[in-house]
Amino acid sequence: MKELIRQTVQDAIETKQKFFATHEELIETCARKIADTLEDGGKLLLFGNGGSAADCQHIAAEFVNRFQMERKPLPAIALTCDTSIITSIGNDYSFDEIFSKQIQALGHQKDMAIGISTSGNSANVIRAAAVAKDQGMTLVGFSGAGGKLKKISDMAFCVDSPVTARIQEVHITLGHILCDLAERMLFHAQ
DSSP states (O other), X not given: OHHHHHHHHHHHXXXXXHHHHHHHHHHHHHHHHHHHHHHTTOOEEEEESTHHHHHHHHHHHHHHTOSSXXXXXXXXXXXXXXXXXXXXXXXXXXXXXXXXXXXXXHOOTTSEEEEEESSSOOHHHHHHHHHHHHTTOEEEEEESSOSHHHHXXXXXXXOOOSOHHHHHHHHHXXXXXXXXXXXXXXXXXX
């Protein structure tokens, strides 16, 4: 068991090091776009399934409440939280539409959509991403090595790992870094 623990930690470290070593420029660009979006009166709309749904909620909470500094709340909404909306759309239409209809209702051209899918191919994430693009929103995709989300995103963060847990670990670290950088940019902290 101890060897399994050590190997899991080592794999997690290596996956993060490899990802962040190759994505620094894009992370900085994305953080600047998030800061600009929020400064211009836009909001973040996040969507994903399972563990990625939890990541959406976690990231939205960091923006709305605070992350590293005391500051005013920033507008971010996890589209994974309203069970009445999700179940009514799933029941009346299809599970594939649970996020796209919310993007249609809440999204505006000045907003940013953040879709999270470890496979990069979750049908409901891809449909919402397509609607966000049609509405003129900036689309950021967090995924594994590829998939459809990578192809349609304005900024694609693809984690090169076959292990869902390692991908999700990078995604939440990425979310923390983006929030930290955006806070610093918006509130002029060092």
